[in-house]
Amino acid sequence: MLRVRFAPSPTGYLHVGSARTFIFNWLYARRNGGTMILRIDDTDLERNTDESLQSILEGLKWLGLNWDEQYRQSDRLDLHRRLALDMLAKGLAYRDFTVAGPEAEDSDKSHSGATWLSNPGQREMSEEESDRRAAAGEPFVIRYRVPRGTGEVIRFTDAVYGEQAKSTDDIEDFALLRSSGAPTYHLASCADDVDLRISHIVRGQDHLTNTFKHILIFRAAGVEPPQFAHLPLLLAPDGSKLSKRKHGPVVSVTTYRDSGFMPQAFVNFFCLLGWSPKDDREKMTLDELKQVFSFEGINRSNAVINFSETDPFDAKAVWLNAEHIRTMPVAELSGHLMPVVNAAGFGVTAEKMLQITPLIQERIRLLNEVLAVADFFLVDELAPYDSAELIPKKGDAAMAVRALRQALISLAAAEFTHDGLEAALRAGAETLGIKAGQMFEPIRVAVCGRKTAPPLFGTLEVLGRETALARIEKAIAKLN
RNA sequence: GGCGCUAUCGUCUAACGGUUAGGACGGAGCCCUCUCAAGGCUUAAAUACGGGUUCGAUUCCCGUUAGCGCUACCA
Numbered sequence: 001m002l003r004v005r006f007a008p009s010p011t012g013y014l015h016v017g018s019a020r021t022f023i024f025n026w027l028y029a030r031r032n033g034g035t036m037i038l039r040i041d042d043t044d045l046e047r048n049t050d051e052s053l054q055s056i057l058e059g060l061k062w063l064g065l066n067w068d069e070q071y072r073q074s075d076r077l078d079l080h081r082r083l084a085l086d087m088l089a090k091g092l093a094y095r096d097f098t099v100a101g102p103e104a105e106d107s108d109k110s111h112s113g114a115t116w117l118s119n120p121g122q123r124e125m126s127e128e129e130s131d132r133r134a135a136a137g138e139p140f141v142i143r144y145r146v147p148r149g150t151g152e153v154i155r156f157t158d159a160v161y162g163e164q165a166k167s168t169d170d171i172e173d174f175a176l177l178r179s180s181g182a183p184t185y186h187l188a189s190c191a192d193d194v195d196l197r198i199s200h201i202v203r204g205q206d207h208l209t210n211t212f213k214h215i216l217i218f219r220a221a222g223v224e225p226p227q228f229a230h231l232p233l234l235l236a237p238d239g240s241k242l243s244k245r246k247h248g249p250v251v252s253v254t255t256y257r258d259s260g261f262m263p264q265a266f267v268n269f270f271c272l273l274g275w276s277p278k279d280d281r282e283k284m285t286l287d288e289l290k291q292v293f294s295f296e297g298i299n300r301s302n303a304v305i306n307f308s309e310t311d312p313f314d315a316k317a318v319w320l321n322a323e324h325i326r327t328m329p330v331a332e333l334s335g336h337l338m339p340v341v342n343a344a345g346f347g348v349t350a351e352k353m354l355q356i357t358p359l360i361q362e363r364i365r366l367l368n369e370v371l372a373v374a375d376f377f378l379v380d381e382l383a384p385y386d387s388a389e390l391i392p393k394k395g396d397a398a399m400a401v402r403a404l405r406q407a408l409i410s411l412a413a414a415e416f417t418h419d420g421l422e423a424a425l426r427a428g429a430e431t432l433g434i435k436a437g438q439m440f441e442p443i444r445v446a447v448c449g450r451k452t453a454p455p456l457f458g459t460l461e462v463l464g465r466e467t468a469l470a471r472i473e474k475a476i477a478k479l480n
Numbered sequence: 481g482g483c484g485c486u487a488u489c490g491u492c493u494a495a496c497g498g499u500u501a502g503g504a505c506g507g508a509g510c511c512c513u514c515u516c517a518a519g520g521c522u523u524a525a526a527u528a529c530g531g532g533u534u535c536g537a538u539u540c541c542c543g544u545u546a547g548c549g550c551u552a553c554c555a
Binding site: 166172176204205208209239272302303316318363422439451452 | 502
């Protein structure tokens with residue numbers, strides 16, 4: 001039975017790195033018919049908030065990837081504690097009565113060069129003394145009694161990083177239970193992995209070295225450790241680890257959502273960061289990803305998200321989003337655009353949006369760009385523009401006026417379809433003896449308020465005769 | 481400091497020990513064209529460094545350097 005879990009801790013919004021870990025877990029589970037479990041690792045009572053939990057759930061929901069079971073570690077504290085106490089009873093762990101404090105913290109372990117393994121006198125304390133002091137109410141933390149001087153080497157095979165080995169002499173006596181009685185991450189995580197019968201742990205590479213400790217806990221719990229697959233980390237352009245504190249909202253999933261990314265493009269992009277299908281495919285649907293995903297394709301080196309001060313998104317993410325937008329059925333895209341447009345305060349009907357969509361489909365990279373690209377379809381009154389914009393290339397104001405007057409005549413009679421409009425306007429240009437482009441330019445600006453816009457005939461068709469004529473008349477007035 | 485992981489164009493990546501080191505994004509240029517896009521074509525751009533092993537190393541081994549991670553009663 002294949003069971004994987006994604007275990008975020010609710011200490012902030014959903015981080016893109018976490019989202020990527022979730023995606024890889026999901027892909028692996030769904031690819032192999034396994035069970036996807038969401039476990040909220042909220043053992044850090046100080047830092048986790050309900051608000052953060054909600055935002056994580058919201059982010060995961062947006063991704064559109066479902067899970068089968070859900071747990072919360074704070075509901076399972078007894079289970080964790082029991083394992084620690086059991087280890088204590090078996091002598092696999094011991095009480096450490098050293099009081100933690102700012103000074104005790106870094107006094108001699110970080111700079112002395114000596115490896116910190118355990119607090120002197122604690123590990124060796126007799127059972128009687130330990131029990132007596134505990135009974136007297138003295139606070140303590142429970143630590144793993146890591147084998148010393150046995151020359152033992154802990155080994156495991158990581159699905160991504162291959163054979164891993166570390167001497168127990170290099171593993172410190174890490175804490176299992178805090179003086180408050182609360183479990184540490186290592187304890188809670190492993191106890192739950194055992195209880196939930198997790199078969200594969202897929203997580204960030206920052207846990208690669210922690211894995212040796214975890215294997216020790218699994219051993220103490222009397223079970224075979226699960227399979228491990230560690231993922232390369234996501235880095236900022238300067239090579240530093242992506243962090244909420246340092247890099248701000250660019251690491252939040254909601255930033256992508258709110259800027260107009262499609263969830264499937266988001267998934268596509270983050271899959272490609274550290275994983276490759278080994279062929280030249282880049283744009284892939286969720287189904288395609290699900291079909292080809294495997295740990296073999298995962299890279300071992302960290303990947304950088306190439307964002308900058310001016311652009312919070314990697315250009316490739318934006319391009320991929322554009323690819324997804326372009327290849328999507330018009331009706332579907334239109335449905336995604338509706339809420340964006342309405343949220344900006346425009347009231348569009350579904351049919352109007354459906355008409356606009358094909359004109360802008362290959363012109364927007366992010367959903368939100370619809371507002372900048374299609375604004376003139378949505379407003380009654382065009383935003384003010386410089387009348388000089390109306391003057392065509394190699395022409396003057398007089399030519400612009402003539403073109404617009406002719407447009408009035410041509411459009412009044414034209415059939416308002418793409419082909420009908422094209423025929424009418426080309427004929428109009430011919431009548432005036434000017435180039436078609438010189439005819440179209442003033443009309444485009446008159447009708448769109450700017451030189452860069454979707455193709456003219458389709459635009460006019462959607463705008464309709466009445467609006468088109470009114471805007472052209474205004475433009476003529478501007479030129480006088 | 482100790483322990484561990486990693487190293488191919490700016491970025492993401494491909495390459496059974498034998499390739500003119502491939503693709504993509506981004507950049508530059510050209511074509512198409514009613515503007516903008518989209519599309520097509522062309523182009524610049526990489527095996528960190530030093531030693532081995534081998535007939536032959538991007539690929540295997542060692543070292544150096546650099547980056548990252550862990551080294552908390554955080555996760």
